Amino acid sequence: MIEAGRPATKLKSEALQVLLERGLVHQCTDLETLDRNLAAGPVTAYAGFDATAASLHVGHLMPLMTMRWLQKLGHRPILLLGGGTSRVGDPSFRNEARPLLGDEQIAANISGIRHSVERLIDFRGEDGALLVDNADWLTEFRFLEFLRDFGSQFTVNRMMTFDSVKSRLEAQMPLTVLEFCYMMLQAVDFLELSRRHACTLQIGGSDQWGNIINGVELARKGDGKQLFGLTVPLITTASGAKMGKTAAGAVWLHPEHLSPFGFWQFWRNTADADVPRFLRLFTELPMTEVLRLSELQGAELNEAKKILATQVTAIVHGAEEARNAREQGDRLFAGEEELAAPTHRLDLQHLADGLGLLQLVVHVGFATSTSDAWRLVEGGGVRLNGRVVEDPRRRIAVGDLAAEDQLTLAVGRRRKALVAFD
């Protein structure tokens, strides 16, 4: 295993030097040879995303940032959407099977994921990145053919040794054949991409190590080719929690699931202790700047947090949205609940239909249910236009709208929304 952030004096390739100093490297199958390859010329690398939800979330930023760096440094990324593997479900480090997804759900999720991926990676031009879907080949296999061609290359003995399934086996929890075969499918993906597009490197989260190794081994046995695997670390916050989970759900990358301002807020609220690490991992600021910002102490760190938030938001939602979000943040937290640009839009018709405050709180994503919102109101945590709301049954009326038919809604100290009706 590679220590993240270790001075990369021996490395020849700029790519690995950058990834290491950014803290994006956790494990690698053969760091030295990969380094030579990356130094010798463009390498094609892939990262895959299964269609488990309608949007990617901040956890997916790690492999995506890695791909961005590789692209920036002259290598070619392939982003793989798991249209095929999503029908199976990766059992890695899970103690029970995922609910099986229907084809329609998968198709819908893939389009949401594609949206974010296309923002983060440049697919234009001949040398641009590639976007592929493993349904293209996985659905073509016939069962007996598949078993003969690939089943013969895997042993159950070996497959059972992977940590990703070991705990499930040891806990005697059921692991279906369907799930167990997931690692074969991902291995075949890697082989397929190496054949079709000369892809030699797979990037994934640390939970993907086993799946990646299987691909590397399959290519060696089957095609006599050396492929490489590189995993990014699992990020936890300073308080030890898995990153990106909040009361209102995951921190989504898709603007329909979390507004750019909400996204900006998430990063602005980073704990002090996480700031240096997050700057390295999730921004593309030069290391000198990262180090300078990391030196800041106490309340000065607030400026670093704003820069962090604005940088990440720019990568995910674009520079313009990032600027807006920052401006919003500055204004909304300046003192009063000042208005900037709307974070949410609603049809004016909703007011005529009798829009409840609780519904609005849920709608903007500050509560997961009206009951949840109800409790927030009872706890004195909800403010409408700067005034604490006492009555959970409060309805929104035309009289609540300020200029331009807008109102501000705030939950707690940090979550604020500007809702426009039109």
Add this chain to the structure above:
RNA sequence: GGAGGAGUGCCCGAGUGGCUAAAGGGGACGGACUGUAAAUCCGUUGGCUAAGCCUACGUUGGUUCGAAUCCAACCUCCUCCA
């Protein structure tokens, strides 16, 4: 194949006929304090246009005025025997 044990809310974990929407802890969120941080203290933590109603303690049925708690079958797991 046989004998015994277990399955609780986001997680861990009490409860063994009504006082239980379910102790306690963790996490999370809200309030106070602050720097939109941390620590600390207080509160909340199934759903619902909500002084009420509805769903909940593996699943499905049953006993009972009343069940997470008793019974039956089923599913899953654990331990011991073969």
